[in-house]
Amino acid sequence: MIFTIDKVSASYWKVFINNPPVNIFDPKFSVQLRETMEELEGNGNLKVVVFESANPDFYVAHAELIDIFEFPKGTGETGLSISWPDIAKRLEQAPFVSIASIRGRARGLGSEFIQAFDMRFASKEKAFFSQPEIGIGSFPGGGGLERLHLLTGKARALEIILSGNDYDAETAAAYGWINRAFEDDKLDAFVENLARRIASFDKKIIATIKSIMNERVVIPKNEHIMETQHRFFASLTEPEATTRIKNLLDQGLQTYGDVELNLGKYL
Secondary structure (H helix, E strand, C coil), rough: EEEEEECCCCCCCCCCCCCCCCCCCCCHHHHHHHHHHHHHHHHHCCEEEEEEEEECCCEEEEEECCCHHHCCCCCCCCCCEEEHHHHHHHHCCCEEEEEEEEEEEEEHHHHHHHHHCCEEEEEEEEEEHHHHHHHHCCCCCCCHHHHHHHCCCCCHHHHEEEEEEEEEEEHHHHHHHCCCCEHHHHHHHHHHHHHHHHHCCCHHHHHHHHHHHHHHHHCCCHHHHHHHHHHHHHHHHHHHHHHHHHHHHCCCCCCCHHHHHHHHHHH
């Protein structure tokens, strides 16, 4: 199983991500994430869930680039017909709080994965973030063009997306990409204390706070997300993108090694 759940209490769960070798967001990841989301939604007592990686080098590396056109359909309940945008919207609208506790690389769809969470905290020493799509001749298609600028502002989002570079956790925190960066040995205690504190409060009030904020704050529109998604898939069929992707795969992309550890250098 890619996702295992530690049911700390009825109101507080932890989800561990483990898709060796580098936690690629592939079709199997998408299917099991949807199943995990259904289990979370099915717990009427759940107030807070923390997602962390079992791999300290990779939180979620990026989307799988060989089988990317094989991703499953969404439930349609959110009005989004592709699995990942559908799950992201469900996380945004869920009556429980979602927290990403990040060690390792969160690039591309991995970055867009954490953007859908309510809060994001990371290890100063071990967390790195990137939207590397420009380096494969494309652009963010999993919500990055819709959500990142809401966290960082337009200018910083453009810097991130147009550079394709890796950003350390302290810079990501300064930009608003994540909430805060902690020394690695302090991250777990902070997230644990925050999650337990939230779990001690009234579920109805937690859900009301999220609902009102979603009504008051601009969140991505379904039609914008789907238009970007379709244009993203179309961009991957262009000769520039297919050549760049093949070159990276030939050098070791999607395997544990220097390309994945230092992707910005290879783009």
